[in-house]
Amino acid sequence: MVFEKYAQYYDLLYQEKDYQGESNYVMSLLSKFKPEAEKLLEFGSGSGIHARILANAGFKVYGIEKSQQMIDLGEVSNAEIDNKENFSIKKGDCTNTYIDNDFDAVISLFHVFSYQTSDDSVIGMLKNAYRQLKKGGVLIFDFWYAPAVWTIGPTLKVKRVQNDEISITRIAEPKCSKPKNIVEVNYQTFIKNRSCGKISEIKETHVMRAFNINEIVQFAKECGFVLLLSEEWITGNQPCDQTWGVCSILQKK
Numbered sequence: 001m002v003f004e005k006y007a008q009y010y011d012l013l014y015q016e017k018d019y020q021g022e023s024n025y026v027m028s029l030l031s032k033f034k035p036e037a038e039k040l041l042e043f044g045s046g047s048g049i050h051a052r053i054l055a056n057a058g059f060k061v062y063g064i065e066k067s068q069q070m071i072d073l074g075e076v077s078n079a080e081i082d083n084k085e086n087f088s089i090k091k092g093d094c095t096n097t098y099i100d101n102d103f104d105a106v107i108s109l110f111h112v113f114s115y116q117t118s119d120d121s122v123i124g125m126l127k128n129a130y131r132q133l134k135k136g137g138v139l140i141f142d143f144w145y146a147p148a149v150w151t152i153g154p155t156l157k158v159k160r161v162q163n164d165e166i167s168i169t170r171i172a173e174p175k176c177s178k179p180k181n182i183v184e185v186n187y188q189t190f191i192k193n194r195s196c197g198k199i200s201e202i203k204e205t206h207v208m209r210a211f212n213i214n215e216i217v218q219f220a221k222e223c224g225f226v227l228l229l230s231e232e233w234i235t236g237n238q239p240c241d242q243t244w245g246v247c248s249i250l251q252k253k
């Protein structure tokens with residue numbers, strides 16, 4: 001299972017990620033495409049940082065997350081921005097977990113869509129969003145954009161982060177299957193206790209799928225959505241072969 005042992009280090013590994021800026025971007029998309037939105041469902045909410053920022057901005061937010069470790073991490077490391085009145089989370093798979101049928105928007109952020117590697121799981125996720133959205137509701141999600149993934153090419157990457165207690169070195173080694181648009185990212189993570197020097201190691205493989213826009217259009221159509229927009233995540237630029245992360249917005253017909 002992914003996001004198990006590795007999960008406890010997630011917020012430290014992504015401490016530089018601009019969750020506030022990303023949440024502002026999502027709010028700008030909501031105000032453009034669903035200005036009356038109040039009730040949001042987040043698929044793959046992880047440690048719940050976007051969800052808590054949106055809850056604190058006044059949205060009623062429900063998360064669905066399949067890793068209990070990610071949910072637990074969020075309770076501890078994001079306690080200072082918690083909002084029990086406006087944010088709750090249910091453990092489950094976003095391809096089939098049901099909460100309610102009156103959401104204004106479903107959001108799914110930071111490549112959760114690309115973790116759905118089979119056609120069945122992509123369709124499951126879209127159909128599960130469809131049945132929980134109000135008519136006219138929107139689904140906002142980002143994914144790995146195939147033209148850029150195969151132009152830039154996944155490469156071996158090393159990331160180093162630390163806090164007062166531990167230092168982490170994470171090696172990400174990709175194994176690619178271009179015909180299937182699949183990249184297996186093998187993460188080898190070394191955690192060093194800074195006071196005693198003891199080093200532990202965690203290995204996890206994350207299998208990611210890259211998509212073309214025409215596939216998104218086909219999947220959307222099959223599940224009762226229309227594609228409103230695809231743009232570069234955050235910048236809003238036209239996707240090109242250098243755009244690794246694309247954001248699409250679908251609307252329930």
Ligand SMILES: C[S@@+](CC[C@H](N)C(=O)[O-])C[C@H]1O[C@@H](n2cnc3c(N)ncnc32)[C@H](O)[C@@H]1O
Nearest residue numbers: 003044045046065066067070093094109110115
């Ligand atoms: C890269 S993390 C992103 C977490 C969070 N959205 C963020 O931006 O920090 C991907 C998350 O998606 C979750 N996930 C992937 N597939 C899922 C599924 N089918 N159902 C529920 N959660 C899923 C993983 O457990 C993980 O927490």
